[in-house]
Amino acid sequence: MTDQNFLTKEGLEKLKKELDELRTVKRKEIAERVQQAKEFGDLSENAEYSEAKNEQSFIEGRILEIENILKNVTIFKEGTKSDTVRVGSTVTVSGNGGTKSYTIVGSNEANPAEGRISNQSPLGLGFLNKRVGDAVEVMTPKGKIHYSIENIS
Structure with missing residues (x-):
């Protein structure tokens, strides 16, 4: 494959x-x-x-x-409206003491410093296919982090 x-x-x-x-x-x-x-x-x-x-x-x-x-x-086109998080979505999440927006991109265009995270990263994988209001638990090198999906654009 x-x-x-x-x-x-x-x-x-x-x-x-x-x-x-x-x-x-x-x-x-x-x-x-x-x-x-x-x-x-x-x-x-x-x-x-x-x-x-x-x-x-x-x-x-x-x-x-x-x-x-x-x-x-x-x-893929960035910013294409969808009910679920997918590659190209910008997702706003709350958790870990604040609110942050990430754009889900392919690994070749990822740049975490600019908020562009890979669909294959722990965060990207955790957010994919989620809807507004969903709770997400992501395992990171620092441990489990809990997020809530606030907006998808």
């Missing part, structure tokens, strides 16, 4: 742009660096060569990662 990758339209475009940059610019740059490093001589003791090969491996790995994400992508 393959995992679905949820992205906004903007997130999809950002990944496509990154993939294009990696394929057309970064691959060429790193291939040139590898070639230059080879010219320094003995590859077994050539730090420049080792560093360039490591960077090349990283770039190729990132290309494969993005290609795999794009193979299983599901586009």
